[in-house]
Amino acid sequence: xxxxxxxxxxxxxxxxxxxxxxxxxxxxxxxxxxxxxxxxxxxxxxxxxxxxxxxxxxxxxxxxxxxxxxxxxxxxxxxxxxxxxxxxxxxxxxxxxxxxxxxxxxxxxxxxxxxxxxxxxxxxxxxxxxxxxxxxxxxxxxxxxxxxxxxxxxxxxxxxxxxxxxxxxxxxxxxxxxxxxxxxxxxxxxxxxxxxxxxxxxxxxxxxxxxxxxxxxxxxxxxxxxxxxxxxxxxxxxxxxxxxxxxxxxxxxxxxxxxxxxxxxxxxxxxxxxxxxxxxxxxxxxxxxxxxxxxxxxxxxxxxx
Numbered sequence: 001x002x003x004x005x006x007x008x009x010x011x012x013x014x015x016x017x018x019x020x021x022x023x024x025x026x027x028x029x030x031x032x033x034x035x036x037x038x039x040x041x042x043x044x045x046x047x048x049x050x051x052x053x054x055x056x057x058x059x060x061x062x063x064x065x066x067x068x069x070x071x072x073x074x075x076x077x078x079x080x081x082x083x084x085x086x087x088x089x090x091x092x093x094x095x096x097x098x099x100x101x102x103x104x105x106x107x108x109x110x111x112x113x114x115x116x117x118x119x120x121x122x123x124x125x126x127x128x129x130x131x132x133x134x135x136x137x138x139x140x141x142x143x144x145x146x147x148x149x150x151x152x153x154x155x156x157x158x159x160x161x162x163x164x165x166x167x168x169x170x171x172x173x174x175x176x177x178x179x180x181x182x183x184x185x186x187x188x189x190x191x192x193x194x195x196x197x198x199x200x201x202x203x204x205x206x207x208x209x210x211x212x213x214x215x216x217x218x219x220x221x222x223x224x225x226x227x228x229x230x231x232x233x234x235x236x237x238x239x240x241x242x243x244x245x246x247x248x249x250x251x252x253x254x255x256x257x258x259x260x261x262x263x264x265x266x267x268x269x270x271x272x273x274x275x276x277x278x279x280x281x282x283x284x285x286x287x288x289x290x291x292x293x294x295x296x297x298x299x300x301x302x303x304x305x
Contacts (some may be wrong), residue, residue, distance in 0.1 A: 001033045006191040007196060009210040011169075013304055014066075014118065015103065017167075020114065021126055029298040029299045032158055032297065032298040033294050033295065033297075036293075036294040036296065036297060038290045038293065039290050039291055039294020039295070039297075039298075040177070040271070040294075041287075041290060041295075042286070042287040042288065042289070042290025042291040042294070043290075043291055044239075045284075045286075046284075046287045046288065046291060049101055049105060049283075049284060049287070051096055052101050052258060053101045053102040053105045053106070054102075056098045056099050056102050058093075059069060059098055059208045060092075060095040060098045060099060061081075061092060061094065061095060062092040062095045062100050062252065063094070064091075064095060064252060065088055065091065065250045066091065066095070067089060067090045067091055067196055068082075068086065068090050068091075068092070069090045070090070071085065071086030071090055071213065072086055072087075072089065072090040073086065073087075073088060073270050074086040074201070075272065076093075076272045076276075076289075079295060081141035082094070084272060085098065085270075085278060086274055086283065087257075087260075087273060088260070088270075088273070093142065093272065093273070093276070094219070096252045096257065097252075097254070097257075097280065098277060099251075100237035100252040100253055100254040100257060100277060100280070101254075101280065103164065103247060103251055103252055103253045103254075104234050104238070104253065104255075104281070104284065105165070105170055105234070105236075105256050105284070106164075107167065107171070107200070107233055107237045108230040108231065108233045108234040108236060108237075108284070108288075109230060110233075111168055111171045111172050111229070111230075111233035111236075112175070112179075112226050112229040112230055113177060114168070114169075114172035114174075114178040115171075115172040115173075115175045115179060115229070116179045116226060116229075116287055117149075117215055118181070119176035119177070119178075119179040119180040119183065120179055120183045121220065122137055122176075122180050122183070122261070123137075123179065123180040123182065123183025123184035123185075123186075123187065123209060124183050124184075124187050124214075125137065126138060126180075126184045126187070127183065127184040127185065127187025127188040127189075127191065128187045128191050128210060128214070130188075130191075130204075132228065134184070135191065137180075137184070138184070141156070141180055141181065144176075144177050145177055148234070149174040149175065149236075150174075150239065152173075152288070153170050153171060153173075153174045153236070153240065154240070154243070154245060155171065156170040156174075157170055157231075157240065157245045157246075162245050162246060162247070162248045163247070163248050163249055164248075165261055166249055167219075167237055167240060167241075167246050167247060170206055171236050171237065171240075174236075175229065175236075178225060178229070179222065179229070180210070180228075182221050182225050183218065183222065186214070186217070186218035186221060186222070187210075187218065188211070190214045190218065191214065195212060195213055196213055197247065199212075199213050220229065220299040221228065223299070224292055224295050224296045224299065226290070226291070227291055227292035228292045230288050231284060231285035231289060233287065234281060235281065235285060237253070237255055238253070238254055238255025238258065239255065240255070241253045241254075241255030241256035241258075241259055242255050242256070242258055242259035243259065244259060252280075254277035254280055254281050255281070256276070256294075257273060257277040258277050258278055258281075260273070262267055272295050291305060
């Protein structure tokens with residue numbers, strides 16, 4: 001009976017100290033993140049882009065595929081009703097850019113969510129279990145690393161066909177290696193740490209140890225990696241759409257806009273058809289990079305105030 005009370009006291013002590021320490025770390029990290037000007041600029045830009053994507057049906061001045069032949073290849077700033085001009089078939093270009101934001105951000109967020117969804121458990125099993133599990137999963141990772149991701153994505157697209165859903169699926173399949181490696185390394189690092197041994201000593205189950213102790217401490221590098229994975233997915237989608245094997249009509253995509261303008265050989269005359277979507281892709285990637293760098297610095301436990 002006395003031993004049971006000691007175990008219960010140890011559990012309460014471990015949980016209270018861990019919870020207070022975790023809250024303090026995240027509070028300090030949040031404060032450091034707010035003090036990072038570039039990170040805040042990136043966050044504000046991302047919020048604006050997300051609002052544009054979510055409210056595209058309200059913000060867009062015209063329908064997505066509404067055609068007006070009088071604005072075919074109309075240049076920017078020449079018509080107040082079509083501020084950014086028209087594309088090669090007479091669609092309002094600002095409208096296409098607004099809807100393109102929805103597509104690019106949807107791909108950019110969906111791909112890491114899917115890839116991390118199965119890569120993190122895979123890396124966690126390898127790192128926590130070790131032995132044959134680690135050996136087998138590590139060999140799979142090494143084999144997958146030897147395959148160029150872009151060529152493999154092109155091969156899969158040739159099998160599945162182009163389209164938004166297929167592009168997301170293919171990019172998720174080709175981008176799971178890095179989060180799996182990070183998860184494996186973190187679980188290898190923490191599986192024999194003092195707080196894990198203490199949790200085992202008070203009778204915590206393996207699931208509790210993985211979810212409440214190891215994974216919580218491994219979230220920092222995984223979160224930073226997720227932030228950097230979003231712009232990479234956007235860039236990969238733009239590359240596939242540029243090659244003509246990505247997003248299909250009538251869906252608007254920044255990468256497809258750039259590719260269409262280059263293939264039609266009008267980029268010299270109608271420069272805006274390639275310039276504006278390229279700038280938006282670059283701005284989105286830069287914003288995510290600022291936020292990722294800010295999170296990396298804010299969550300760094302060795303960083304002092």
